[in-house]
Amino acid sequence: MKIYRARYGGVCFGVKRAIEMSLTAAGKWKQVYSLGPLIHNRLAVEELKKKGIITTNTLNDIKNKKVIIRSHGIHPRLLHRLKKQEYEIIDATCPxxxxxxxxxxxxxxxxxxxxxxxxxxxxxxxxxxxxxxxxxxxxxxxxxxxxxxxxxxxxxxxxxxxxxxxxxxxxxxxxxxxxxxxxCKATILRTHEAVRIAKKADVMIIIGGKNSANTTRLFQVCNKYKPSHHIESADEIKVEWFRQAQSVGVTAGASTPKEQVDEVVTFLKKKFRRKKSIP
Amino acid sequence: MKIYRARYGGVCFGVKRAIEMSLTAAGKWKQVYSLGPLIHNRLAVEELKKKGIITTNTLNDIKNKKVIIRSHGIHPRLLHRLKKQEYEIIDATCPxxxxxxxxxxxxxxxxxxxxxxxxxxxxxxxxxxxxxxxxxxxxxxxxxxxxxxxxxxxxxxxxxxxxxxxxxxxxxxxxxxxxxxxxCKATILRTHEAVRIAKKADVMIIIGGKNSANTTRLFQVCNKYKPSHHIESADEIKVEWFRQAQSVGVTAGASTPKEQVDEVVTFLKKKFRRKKSIP
Incomplete structure (x- = not known):
């Protein structure tokens, strides 16, 4: 089976930048606290926690006053409060x-x-x-x-x-x-490419957290053209999706790490190595 | 046959205002010169000429330096020139x-x-x-x-x-x-009403100069819904347009005087007084 892998799917510039800034800060201070998940992806958030980036929804949880503003930005009133209370702020708001x-x-x-x-x-x-x-x-x-x-x-x-x-x-x-x-350009490129792939592929796989809004939209766009499936990881893939399919397109939302896309593509390659199509 | 006459068809505020301003000026100076027709309507322009409003395309024709700027407005360079050469300007540019x-x-x-x-x-x-x-x-x-x-x-x-x-x-x-x-509001009202009438009438008559752009557009809009005819005056009306028609809608462009609409409506009333529909 032919696999079309999107070039522009996956973690966008703003999220990548926020993760890098947070990792640097975690290296310096051991622990840093992100107000909400840095990336709308459960698996990635767990990985980050191991590296000292802790997700929280309340300032009370923050012991060392090291706080990350994630790529989405925050309400100016909250920013004002953080400054007033002399938090160390890693402002990773996407430019x-x-x-x-x-x-x-x-x-x-x-x-x-x-x-x-x-x-x-x-x-x-x-x-x-x-x-x-x-x-x-x-x-x-x-x-x-x-x-x-x-x-x-x-x-x-x-x-x-x-x-x-x-x-x-x-x-x-x-x-x-x-x-x-x-x-943003990343959104435009991602969407246009997904449509291009969905037009030629028989089935579409869209990888990303179920709570990721942009992944859901990407799924909706693809689903207009071909049967599409929104998954978080390879183990959700079902063989029956590919009955009579000759090709599959794979793309991912702005908060899906490259490793998760790799994993899905590897899985598909293994599964369908010999079969041209599933009867 | 039922006749639906548009309320908002016909001469718009800006054109009406320009004609009134010009008539007042013509009363004062006997002759005034309009740069281009005051109204995109051959018959109306002829009527105005009798009242001292002369249409011209060149400043050389203007003997008494009394010039009307019609509702469409003019190029600022020309306005500047008129002022510099000390013309008496009746600026009837639509507000x-x-x-x-x-x-x-x-x-x-x-x-x-x-x-x-x-x-x-x-x-x-x-x-x-x-x-x-x-x-x-x-x-x-x-x-x-x-x-x-x-x-x-x-x-x-x-x-x-x-x-x-x-x-x-x-x-x-x-x-x-x-x-x-x-x-402008007049355009919106005229178009919306024309669509409303075209939806219920069997045939549409749109009255206005063949050189009137807004009348042509009004015709195009109506023609999407029902067979439509763009005429300048009642003598262009053909009986075959009304075969099997139970009703006719009548509207007019922004440069069509009320008298011309009256004339068409009177003609239709006379013609089809007794017939419910034309076989």
Missing amino acids: WVRKAQRYVEQLISEGYHVIIVGEKDHPEVKGLLGYGGPHSEIYSERMKIKHKKIGIVPQTTINYEALNQAVLHFIDRVLELKIYNTI | WVRKAQRYVEQLISEGYHVIIVGEKDHPEVKGLLGYGGPHSEIYSERMKIKHKKIGIVPQTTINYEALNQAVLHFIDRVLELKIYNTI
Whole structure:
């Protein structure tokens, strides 16, 4: 069976950078605390813990005052609190997310009502809304807006489909619409490549944490073209997925380590070494 | 036969205002000269001529230095020339077009590359491009843009379809997109109502000069729903259009005087007084 492995699937620049910064810090201080998982991937988080990077959801757990801000960024109020309480901060906010936060602030200062297009409970979105304050809200299809000046900032990892929909929602309802396109290159490359592969492969495997939003979206996009399966590791793969399949495409979300993709590809190669297709 | 007459078809606010301003000026100076037809309608232009409003394309024709700027507005270079040569100017630029011109200037001053969405040879568009200067151009599907900051200003009388298409063209190609929605209310109401009527009527009649761009667009929109006919006056109406029709919708472009719509409706009423439908 032919395997198409995505080049742009897997851990993105921002997550990779956050892990490297955290490992350096853990080397220096033995233990560092990440506010929420550094990477939306259970297995990877366990590995990091062994190296001194501990995931927590509350400041009370942090014994040595060494805290990591992960790639998603945080609410400015929390950042302010950390500074005031003299935490040692490893700010691993993805530079593209930092830019998006600045654009939100700028739009507010220019008098726009800011709409964030993204997932309601995503930490990046919560941070962006924090920078927008009372003059910002998350996009929903049913929203009614009475503002004449609307600014739009998308979550860095959403698809253009979602951004386009939001823009068309407002275009005939407002006088002025200013959009900062903060969708990151990694997201675009990953999505485009996944579609390209899904068009030619018979089956798609998308690897990533079940709690990873961008992996779920990648799965949804691929599933429009071919039967697709969202897995966390190779042991979830079922032989019946490949009945009559001649080829399989493999890609991964922004928070899936290379080793997990390797593992899946190795498994598929072994399993289907001799068979051209499964009867 | 049932006749649905549009409420929002016919001469728009800007054109009506320009005619009134010109009539007042003609009353004062006997003759005034309009740079291009005040209204894209042959019959109406002939009527205006009798009242002292003369259409011309060249300043040389203007004997008494009394000049009308029609609702479409003009290129700022020409306006400058008129002022310098001490013409008496009746500036009947539609207030909504004037606003669009100001938005173009503002976008340029903020460092945007400005895209005008509209018809290449339309006088309003030519004027808007004049205010944009070298940092502006008209939208075309095949354009390649290397600017990071794009400003979009639509011609006041285009459909949202055209604006939406242009916006989606740029959204994934630029960092920053600022849109002033200068499509005027009259255009929106006229289009929406025409669609509503075209959905229920069996045949559509759209009245307006063959050289009127907005009438042509109105025809195209209606023609998507029902067989439609773009006419200038009642004598173009053919009986065969109404075979098996139970109802007809009548609307008109932004440059069609009320009298011409009256004439068509009266004609239809007379013609089909007794017949429920034409066999």
